Amino acid sequence: MKRIYYFAFFLILLTLVGCDQAAKETKMQEVLLQGKTMGTTFTIKVFVPEQRVQELSLFSDVTSLLKDVNQSMSTYIPDSEINQFNRLAAHQNFPISEDFRRVTAESIRIGLSTKTLDVTMGPLIDLWGFGPDNRPETIPSDEVIAEIKQHIGVDKLKLSEQGLMKTVEGLEISYSATAKGFGIDKVAEYLDSLSLTNYMVEIGGEIRTSGHKPNNVPWVLAIEQPDSEPGTREFHKLIRVNDIAMATSGDYRIFYDVDGVHYSHLIHPETGKPVRQDLVSVTVLNASAMTADGLATALTVMGTEQAKQYAEQHNLAVYLISKTPKGLETYASNAFKPYL
Template identity: 60%
Template sequence: MQKLGYFFSVIFLVLFLSACGEQNTRQTPVEINGKTMGTTYNIKVFPGPVSLEAERFKSEVDEALVAVNQSMSTYIPDSEINRFNRLEANTVMPISADFRKVTAESIRLGQSTQTLDVTMGPLIDLWGFGPDKRPTKRPSQSEIEAMQANIGVDKLSLTSEGLSKSLSHLELSFSATAKGYGIDKVAELIERKGIENYMVEIGGELRISGNKPDATPWRIAIEKPDAPAGQRQIHRIIEPGKNSVATSGDYRIFYEMDGEVFTHLIDPATGKPVKHDLVSVTVLHPSAMTADGLATALTVMGTERAKAYAEQYKLPVYLISKTPDGLKTYSSSAFAPYLNKD
């Protein structure tokens, strides 16, 4: 018997309540929202003396996000990533500057963490988590091992001329880094206008800068991962400063088959869905792309490996694990300055 379902993980809320009250009219916010990358975006900026017309600003944001999507979406037939995925082995494809940045960081994170693999799509498909697929049976060990032998960032070659792969069937998927890169592109657009105080959110992930009009810092709430279904409860409030904030995901996808639950998080080292107690990962980093990738990678690691990695690389990381005695939290040494003391 099979059952498909969804369960909540951690979601971030921007806490505007502390900014209530009288605001300097010179700091009236400009707010825009829209759709991108299969999800939504929400942007709030305080332009101060900078002239910013909302409609034109939204047009510029949409243009930037469309360009990222056209480059990195596997759902667009003629996207840059799909053209690479159809490429023959050992053929160098010239790539755009955006594509190069995301590829380079994805390879770096893959090599560093050993748990983030942007070529792992076929393995995810094998377990029944690909687009429009449903699991019918558990893959055999031989099927898993055959798939593992034919994926890996070590089969990519990024040079000044472009990108190539050693296997024709090797495919890329930037689901763990492209959304964060979109946030970074919008943040760069805002900063080029001379605006320092802003919040950019796409699909629950954030990049923030500066302060609110009353000079108080942005405050972000991490939601309880064990809140009753349909309810949103605050677990912890943080003040991230000028950083991006990423979670391991708004939802976790899973299925149940023959009495066993399988999550969509696959460990490339074992080729199998992870089974551990880590239910939430919060990562702070100046780059939303990097925070995005690290949140996924650390979630796959599990609690103890994630702790060790965070301390080794001095990363601001906050973990929530489920134990028989309830939720257990861990804050890395580098995360301590961002914890709200109220």
């Protein structure tokens, strides 16, 4: 009987040695991909088995994929899918691609849930000078705002198996709060399909990670300090993550002042005016970069107290930085605390 035990132990030992040897033979090479997309830049770090590096066409595949997303959802491309829809009259069904459907469905879901993210607010954003047009010469009147609000609202979008329809004339959509995150998700799905599971994908500051660096070193992401000096970017906090996306939104980078009044690029759908909140930075962690991206914007518009309530109610991993008379104060939801 002892010989049987010794033999079994020997087989296990051989198996462990073989696995260790195979691991040593599978050397990983870091591949860095960088370029421009969606009016910003992207950086991708992916660890690839050395023997597969030459067989893959990662850069051309990724840039082609992101080009398709941009062609579908950029309002700066005249014949994009989104602009074709925006030019349609009301009550006309518009067949849409699967990618467009995914972004539309999630944008509507977040909008109806939060009441503070509205992808149809393009005309209001333009009115306040945060779109392609310059800052307005005069602050928009309540009458002009009320007129535009008649033609906005995610509740005026009808998504069906046949496509997408607007129920009022003049309604337009913009996926500036979700398309960038979706592009990140698409790249992540592509890498997953190649069985490449250790990577970091970043587009315009939004990030999604998978796995880890060599030797099980986690990915370290930075939350920016919102009151850093203009032209500089300081780290507020570093967090260690894996298999998660991170998006940050705030009113500390895009704004202007008129007669001593601060006007943020974040517009509240109910008032039609830029928010003047105490909440200056929101970071959201989520499995989907698209969802994190949209929620970060929605929570910023809410303000501190409402954002806290929404985060806890929906078990969201959220980190808030608020401006108070005593200086900046921070808040981490219960779901976020494990990452600190």
